[in-house]
Amino acid sequence: MIPFSILDLSPIIEGSSAAESFRNTLDIAQHGERWGYQRYWMAEHHGMPGIASAATSILIAHVAAGTTTIRVGAGGIMLPNHSPLVIAEQFGTLESLYPGRIDLGLGRAPGSDQTTARALRRNLSSDANEFPRDVLELMDYFSAEPRQPVQAVPGKGVDIPIWILGSSLFGAQLAAALGLPYAFASHFAPQQMMHAIQLYRDTFKPSAQLDKPYVMLGFNVFAADTDDEAQFLATSWQQSFVNLRSGRPSRLPPPLRHYLEQLGPSAQDLLQHVLSCSAIGAPDTVAGQLKAFIDKTGADELMITSNMFDHAARLRSYEITAQVRGTL
Template sequence: MIPFSILDLSPIVEGGDAAQSFRNTLDLARHAERWGYQRFWLAEHHGMPGIASAATAVLIGHVAGGTSTIRVGAGGIMLPNHSPLVIAEQFGTLESLYPGRIDLGLGRAPGSDQLTARALRRNLASDADQFPRDVIELMDYFAATQRHAVRAVPGAGLNVPIWILGSSLFGAQLAANLGLPYAFASHFAPAQMMQALALYRATFRPSARLEKPYVMLGFNVFAADSEAEAQFLATSMQQAFVSLRSGHPKRLPPPENGYMDRIGPPERALLDQVLSCSAIGSSDTVKLKLEAFIEQTGADELMITSQIFDHSARLRSYEIVANLHAALG
């Protein structure tokens, strides 16, 4: 069976705060380590009331320091927000503290709205070539022999695995050209998934970092001990996504009975489309959905995400998936 990993957005729930989110994130990571998950990733988002992982490198250090063996990383760092040198130093520091356990996934979206992007002091001028150049510059800072006069200390000579993240053909082509592993955001933007996978695999160029294509796909799971409970738990994510797409992001709300019956056709169509790469149900249902998705895509690894309001229910969802993974072998 292919490896399963976890993407945690460190959700801030209604009635909660960031401190509680961080405690829950570390608790989930410790469970994930015991359950045999391959890696535990956190994502950079800014100005989002329901996501606590804005200072992604800091939170990665917190999780890595509270675990022992599981790989911990960024899924991802939004590189246009940062100097490549700063990211090299941050992840060089993390790799020096937790050798052999740190991953660096890179995305080109700002992870924020335009006002927040300006507050981050990004260069908002459109330049399609800047992200590839920044990725190459960042990779060079990790090289033992560098082309730049400036050195990343720590960073130079360290083997930090770099991934390209994306939800379009752009990221697939860049990952293929650079010979890097590719993570596709199918858990919220699945429209171009199959095209992107085909392009990445067809145009992949082997590199010193990776000999053959390697694809990790995002997949939502809302697993519970009954179908009804799983459907109920999923309504928190459904509410949050509708609010986000309508321009009113909020903290992760508690689940609501009958939510899908009360929304209109446009909202239902939105959820059907963006959450098409999902499994909602008991163990048997989730097993069938996972197997079908892996067969359809040929994924090399799945990145499981479960945006569930109640922390104990979220743990149970991941535990069910881990039990399925162990059983499928």
């Protein structure tokens, strides 16, 4: 029985606010802890009207303060937006406050458009080696004897698991070369999933952090008491995804009956592709789809995301997912 974890972007629904999203985030984390989820991750996105997790390290602190055992972390921090020293200090602080519970996942995408990325850091680099250099610099700040002329305080000597995130072969190669666990964003970009998994496993080099490959895969679950209800609830995320890919990012809209039938062929093809890493339905339906995905990929862990408009329905989806995990 592999671990299940939760990925939460603190979605802002239509007619609501970021403050309400943060209350919901903590509520889901507290329930997830009781239901046996392994970790609770939040992701850095900027300039998105429907995502409230931009200040990711602050939100991690909020969740960690309101829970006791579940691991809390970033899935991920988009390192090109930041100085590695600043991230070392932030996560050194988090680990000092909540020892043994903090994860740090790192991605090389800006988590935004190019205009927003410039506003965040203002010195965008086209050098493909910049991200690996930044990762190594960040890891060095956490070491017991850093080589950097400046020390991360807090940060030096702390034990924080570092993950490499990705949706292409680049992240797989880097994670394997550094001997780090690898999280693939199959929940929204499944195109190269199987190739990336194989490349990572075939080229993995053991490290002080990890002695063998460890693959976490993103997976969408929209679970409810009936298949029909689950299909209906999933349309909020489907609308949001189509809006985003159409250049019209939005707050998470309410579910819409017969939404898929209203779409043109290109939008339907888009959703059909991304839904290849999703389970939608009643408990038995979801259990079958989860088992098929795990058997196909050999995943070591699943990172479950369930963006629904109604908070109670979202909680129920995570509860059902936790319950069916024991049957897989």
